[in-house]
Amino acid sequence: MKITSMDIYEVALPMVRTFKTGFGDIKDKREIIVKLTTSDGLTGFGESPTLEAPLYNHETTRSCLQALEHFIAPRIIGKNFETAEDFRSAYADIVGSPAAKNGAECAFWHLVAQRDNVSLKSLFGGTKSEIPVGEGVGIRPIVNEVLADVENCLSKGFARIKLKIQPEWDLTPLSAIRKRWPDIELMADGNSAYRFDQHKDLLVSFEQFNLSMLEQPLPAGDFVDHAALQALTTTPICLDESIESLNDARTAIRLKACKVINVKPGRVGGIVESIAIHDEAARHGIGAWVGGMLETGIGRAFNLALASKDNFTYPADMSPYELYYTDDITEPGLLVKPNGCIDVPDTPGLGFTVREDKLKKYTQAAITVS
Ligand code: OSB
Ligand code: MG
Numbered sequence: 001m002k003i004t005s006m007d008i009y010e011v012a013l014p015m016v017r018t019f020k021t022g023f024g025d026i027k028d029k030r031e032i033i034v035k036l037t038t039s040d041g042l043t044g045f046g047e048s049p050t051l052e053a054p055l056y057n058h059e060t061t062r063s064c065l066q067a068l069e070h071f072i073a074p075r076i077i078g079k080n081f082e083t084a085e086d087f088r089s090a091y092a093d094i095v096g097s098p099a100a101k102n103g104a105e106c107a108f109w110h111l112v113a114q115r116d117n118v119s120l121k122s123l124f125g126g127t128k129s130e131i132p133v134g135e136g137v138g139i140r141p142i143v144n145e146v147l148a149d150v151e152n153c154l155s156k157g158f159a160r161i162k163l164k165i166q167p168e169w170d171l172t173p174l175s176a177i178r179k180r181w182p183d184i185e186l187m188a189d190g191n192s193a194y195r196f197d198q199h200k201d202l203l204v205s206f207e208q209f210n211l212s213m214l215e216q217p218l219p220a221g222d223f224v225d226h227a228a229l230q231a232l233t234t235t236p237i238c239l240d241e242s243i244e245s246l247n248d249a250r251t252a253i254r255l256k257a258c259k260v261i262n263v264k265p266g267r268v269g270g271i272v273e274s275i276a277i278h279d280e281a282a283r284h285g286i287g288a289w290v291g292g293m294l295e296t297g298i299g300r301a302f303n304l305a306l307a308s309k310d311n312f313t314y315p316a317d318m319s320p321y322e323l324y325y326t327d328d329i330t331e332p333g334l335l336v337k338p339n340g341c342i343d344v345p346d347t348p349g350l351g352f353t354v355r356e357d358k359l360k361k362y363t364q365a366a367i368t369v370s
Contacts, residue, residue, distance in 0.1 A: 046106025297330025
């Protein structure tokens with residue numbers, strides 16, 4: 001398939017409310033949507049899930065746009081690619097920019113799925129027809145609001161709750177949730193806000209809450225401290241921000257820095273890298289699951305198909321758009337069934353329809369490289 005153009009859209013879906021995390025507030029979130037067109041007239045969509053400020057990882061909406069326009073597009077326009085491996089090797093010399101790479105690679109996978117008339121699930125080697133999903137509860141000013149959020153999520157059927165925590169906002173909300181719901185699958189996400197020397201005893205004391213895992217309590221580069229913490233506690237440590245590549249996953253596994261890995265295609269540079277991490281985790285008996293970055297329906301479609309692989313054994317972060325946004329750019333929306341699962345489409349292509357009218361409606365800026 002010969003790539004003739006790349007359209008890069010900066011999209012802002014209106015958020016229903018600010019999502020508070022240990023690294024800061026997410027409001028007016030901007031995504032980059034990538035559209036590739038081939039000489040045969042096929043179009044493929046992918047998403048680069050980014051945040052405006054480099055607080056979660058180094059990338060920003062602007063840096064991602066720049067990487068796509070100036071460095072990735074020139075390496076692929078006018079060239080022929082048959083497989084996603086060929087395609088990504090065209091820009092493998094570019095260091096970093098994993099979200100930018102993910103947007104381009106996913107758009108290419110979408111082209112492949114159409115060319116071969118197969119589902120993303122079958123392209124990715126997925127095996128499950130439905131996947132359990134969990135939901136994130138943001139940092140809130142008072143405990144009663146957390147309890148109301150948890151109750152709302154449970155009533156919608158979510159299979160597990162992930163509480164966002166930070167120093168001074170952990171024991172109180174976790175105790176309140178456990179008191180009311182002693183048996184739900186509960187985890188906490190520290191988003192790098194803790195420090196080993198200062199908080200290790202506190203973090204170990206979370207054992208009382210029987211968490212399915214504690215996600216990224218310490219800064220991204222702290223493999224050594226995460227390993228020290230994992231050695232001190234029975235709570236499984238899950239790494240998110242620390243894992244930007246297969247090499248990071250190998251480092252974490254070798255150092256025993258975690259028992260679980262959160263795999264996000266937009267954080268690790270695409271689906272090929274995500275699958276490599278999935279396989280490496282499986283080889284070492286490390287648990288894995290597919291996280292999210294509040295993607296639009298386009299990004300979620302790829303995450304959902306990826307999550308159907310067999311070593312993704314924990315619930316995915318895969319909430320329907322209406323929990324975060326007033327609208328979406330794909331149809332139909334995701335449906336959480338009473339068993340806490342979302343069905344994985346077997347339909348050829350993306351498995352969802354891209355509403356290009358809505359994509360245009362929510363586009364703040366667009367660039368075409370051809
Ligand atoms: O830490 O998992 C995280 C959103 C943006 C950036 C980082 C994170 C998140 C979430 C949302 O927790 C999960 C989702 O997409 O549903
Ligand atoms: Mg996280």
